[in-house]
Amino acid sequence: AILLLCGALNPVTKGHIMMAETAHQFLSQDYLVNKVLFLPTNDKYPYKKLEKGVHRAKMIELAFQQSKISKILEVDHQDLEHSDFRPTAESIQLIKQRYQEQVFYISGLDQLKFMCDETKWSRQNITQMFSSCKLFVFQRPSGDGAVDDVEVLNTVKKHDYMQQYIDNKQVVILQQEICAASSTAVRNGDATWVWPEVWHYIQEHRLYNQ
Template sequence: MKSIEKVLVIFGGSFNPPTNSHFSLAEQIYCSFDEVEKVIFMPVSDAYPKKDLLEAKYRVKMLELVCKLNPHFEVSTLEVDSPVLLSSIDTLRRMQKAYEDHKIWLVLGTDNLKVMTSWTCYKEILEGFRCLVLEREDDILEHIIEQDTLLKPYKDRFIKMKESIHSDESATLLRQKLREGKSIRYMLPDEAYFYIIEKGLYTVVPTSHNKIGNNNIL
């Protein structure tokens, strides 16, 4: 009987803040592929050039509060702890070195897939690793690959998610609601929500929201 290879899925992002959609997708990934042992959340470092990026220590903490409740989830601070901004291939190679007995897959949305060949390291990524692709909106993975002559030779390096999660619970929307003083409860896990309230992250929230805060969160 052929043994199933062990796979770690790297789920990178700013997680600013992490939403229900992030964790729903991670759970779907774990449940959809027998070979997947864990989904590892990889938050970007403070050096990542993105507007309104909350300090990494808070984003990491929110992820940890949620992931500790699921044995198949893990948080890596590889990029956060790096003294230099790591490229995708640097991150993947370091993870592969740390987990030599595992295969490494990278979560990739079709929005990034469309521009992947503009990355200087795209060939190295596709030659050394596989990409687990999440189709966004009306995108179709096969069509994107077929229309890109640079991606076509690597079509076997892509794995298509069997289902897609469509949600309006984007981190951008949550940040906007917080700035407007609106509640975001139930749009992200309670562990992350209460932490945001407790620490007053993103904006000053109304006193009425604090009444339902969790004093056990440090």
């Protein structure tokens, strides 16, 4: 099995690594997990400006050094090297085709809510994604990006095409809560949520105006 964590990772935080480790522990009960891939999105991401991909990828590699599962953690550059931004569903499908293994996509509840917004995720993209993977969703009750689980599940219920994936267990909502680690806080100068090696890299390269 392949575990996959996609997103801006702008920058990667302790919370992202914790999600990967927890999902790995959960999935390893039933599957042999061969890789945990971190897939940073393309620099041409249309919804907000990101730091250059070369820096985001390097910070992920530095964060891996602190993980107890570092041997199977890997940065996947397929989206960074692509000429333009492409939808997450397409990226996941390419991972599935390349490895020919079952793919589990790690996300937070905030992302599940985001998927119900058809201006960001078309129904076609949702169908394409769930043809290629299952979704592990972590709760995020506090901190930047916090969402209420009841509110999100009520939003999903209003979208039958999304609710079906919870009903058939393609979306698994994990009971574990992730820490309130915030990429926004890091960009604003709070070093709490990244390891010293990552913070040093941010300062050395003067990222996020630090």
